[in-house]
Amino acid sequence: MSPRPATRLLVAVGLLTVGTGLYLMVLRPPLLPEDVRFAGLDPLASPPALLGWLAIVFRTWGAFVVGFGFSLTGCGVSLATGRPVWLRYGVALALSVSFGQFLLSNWMLRSDFLWPIVALFLVALATAVGRIAAREGR
Secondary structure, eight states, rough: OOHHHHHHHHHHHHHHHHHHIIIIIIISSOOOOHHHHHOOOOOOGOOHHHHHHHHHHHHHHHHHHHHHHHHHHHHHHHHHOOHHHHHHHHHHHHHHHHHHHHHHHHHHTTTTTTHHHHHHHHHHHHHHHHHEEEETOO
């Protein structure tokens, strides 16, 4: 049975979303020309600490976009194959990437809210492990 066009589209959108998130995490500079224009900033006069903080923010945002893309892709592949294991892997990977980067970013920022974020990460990790360990029949 061939996957429906909507299922293929869901997988394609998921993969494009992962790519967009990777761009935000790895390639996007802290300030784009439109950011400078909109905010009325002089890029040469921008404090280095601001640029460092923006890099952390975009890596974190990118990780959540990557996670969403993994969820979409897992959902689409699961629908295409009829195997729910793909959805479980997609969600587990999404949780690990998203909340792992969130924890790392807050660690780097020496966040005042680090312990609740550690707890959130541990819940996300436990959920991810639980999803992977779940049996095919569930």
